[in-house]
Amino acid sequence: MKKPAPATGSTMHDYASSNPCTWCDGCGDYGIWTAAKRALVELKIAPWQVLLCYDVGCHGNMSDKLGGYRMHGLHGRVIPLAAGAALANPTIPVIAFGGDGASFSEGVGHLVHGIRSNYRMTFVMHNNANYGLTTGQASALTWQNQPMNSSPNGIPESTLNSMDFVFSLQPTFVARGWSGDIPQMSKILEAAIRHRGFAYVDMLQACPTYNKFATHEWLLAHCYDAASEGHDPKDFAKARALAVDTQQRVATGILYQTEDVPAFHEHLKARQGVSTTPVEEVKIVDTSRWLKRFA
């Protein structure tokens, strides 16, 4: 059902918005924003052929800074919103954007079931390891003992190992990019959008205002392209080990990918052999044939 997008030859200009960006100077969102547009252009997807869904947070301020059909919903809830849209019309690529606060605290249940259900959608996790838009509180991914707004002594909990958590859910696509490497992020997003099921993309991003630990410079010094060292994204165990171990260096690129697992909608027995999408099927349905069983 995934119709190949016609070669419409969209350009970055088609995705441009006249609204000025409102992110801080040096914010990683600029890079992710650019890479997202670039990936769509590279895939020859026109703005009218895509649905971009946004959570609430700094990244959500992207919702009116680019073209495309967009929806800007509630904090923590972007995954089910996007999943519902994707199930209604599996021919439209659906990309959801959310932050680490929304994804690993408020809406962590949705992340669990999004990966488990393997909906056909891309989830871009803007990972700046704090709650930016509410002025720099600690998230579950903030480093332990790091003083933050509203936790001056640092948070007592240990940092949630997001990659270990994600891999425990048997994902079908896991990638990691970082906001300073736009070409790599673009490539990752292209593959994610083409992926058969749920693509989890962790985008490490600089937050110059509130994140004083994993800064742009730190990311630049620690991130490396796993593919350049011969990593095979088909190997689940190696991918997991590589993703989890960030002590010395941080592996980036497509860490794990399998196209062998059908997406959620492909599993639905009720939809086997149906060539239309639920969007195309809206009409008054005659129910007479089912009434006999109540006679």
Next chain:
Amino acid sequence: MTRLSLKIVGAQGQGVNSVGEMCAKGLKRSGYCVFGYREYMSLIKGGHSSYQLDVSADAVRSSATLVDIVVTFNHHGLEQNLRDLKKGGILLHQTPQWKFKNPADQAFIADQKIHVIELPTEAILKKLKAKPILGNVLIAAAVWSLLGQKEEQLVELVREQFGHKKDLLELNLQCIAEGFAACRVIAPGMTLSLPRPDPRWQDHLLLTGSQAMGLGIIHAGCRFYAGYPMTPSSPILTYIADMQNETQMVVKQAEDEITAAQMMVGAMHMGTRAITATSGGGFDLMTETLSLTGITETPAVFILAQRPGPGTALPTWTAQGDLTLAVGAGHGEFARLVLAASDTQDAFDLMPEAFNYAEEFQIPVIVLTDKHLGEALFTQPSFDQGIAKLRRGKLITGPQELASLKSTDRYDPAVVDGVSKRWLPGSEAATYCAQGDEHGPDGSVTEDAQNARQQMEKRLKKMEALQQAIPEPIYVGPKNPETLIVSWGSNRGVILDVLENADMQQKNIGYLHYQYLWPLKTESFAMLSRTAKCTIFIECNHGGQLASLLKLACGRDVTQRILKFDGRPFFFDELRDGILSALQS
């Protein structure tokens, strides 16, 4: 109207429902109108549950407090349900050597001339080498015999159900024969006389409110159902899920109610028709999403199946305590429609309307139902498939019109009725953002004061247009009633049963029934209540929620409220007496 009432009681899992449903089906096919009412507890096995059938040759849509026959699967029913019987009633049980030890019970049985009859179920099953489950057929046969019905009708029903399993069918048929034979011994000549049947009921349907609502959802062209189990909304999920292979709908049991609501909204935004159903607690979780649809102007349909609150309260019982919740849920001010189904006809008819209004006005619609409507069994004429029309409002789909759209058409504040053009992702047109922040006409975020004012006014203007579009409440009764009864939801059946009774017909009573509850229509109410000497509100809640809303809207205080909030619906005789005493005071 002459009614006969029959109550089957036992532990959950013993077969109370299957006997109840089998008898209901048989009686309907014999030409009777049947109303089935279930009571059960929030547990799976054990407990004490009941299935009451009220049977008549005329329309019957309610249950009586006292019954003619109690059939009990276990000894608990002998003790707990003895006093449910009318004078001269029959208590059919299967507990060997049972003796009433309590002197008060003995006196009651003597005074009320109750017939206590034991069906030797165990002995018969042993003789037939049949499994305990076949006791259900045996009991059904005994009931059938006591009702003076023909053995062949029951045989036909059983043949229909087990015809494909020859061995099982044979045993079932033997049980029927044994049941009838046993009754000739234990209850010789004892039959309760049913009125003459009326063949018009034979081609009616027998179904629950949840099944009717499920059919209404399918009829409406809904293609996506997302839900999370919660009584009493679960039977809708079950029905839709069981039907999916035939309807080819996308059905998703979500990880929580927030997910279910979000999925519904995402699917609606993409352009299909989608729905979610829940009960009070689940609806509380959905309210942030409800509010989101207020600002993004996404059509949305929520079913709120009511049960008593607050908290977990009485999970398997009924209430009408969530009207003000539906009217006020969600932060901020936004347009919405609240409607309530009252019976199986409504449950079917209102679903296409719920979707139509949601799309025409680009608003959330909340459809109220309750445990009583959802799980009661109604005798219903076959549904007319030709009434509902698909109305999608200002949804733009034509290529030419799409090409001429501007992004700023999406939330254009200049539209007269507040409803702007809507088009779907994947349409070759200018794009926009369905924006949860306050926004300008194309969905761009702006905190400008004048824009905020304009957009709020645009969105709430829809309420005025909606108020004009929805129908007035349904009125039945004389032109200038002396007494006006006002109600909503599942009370309709029992109210109609009471009012159609001969002694009530002379009392000049009118009945105003609200299906569309918000925005509130006040014209009929104001006109009728002005001249009526007495206005009585009938509601299953503590506060008289509709009465309070109408008081706010009209400034008119009501003289009487008949309220019930113990988890049970109004029973026929109880409501009749309540109305009579209200008329006297």
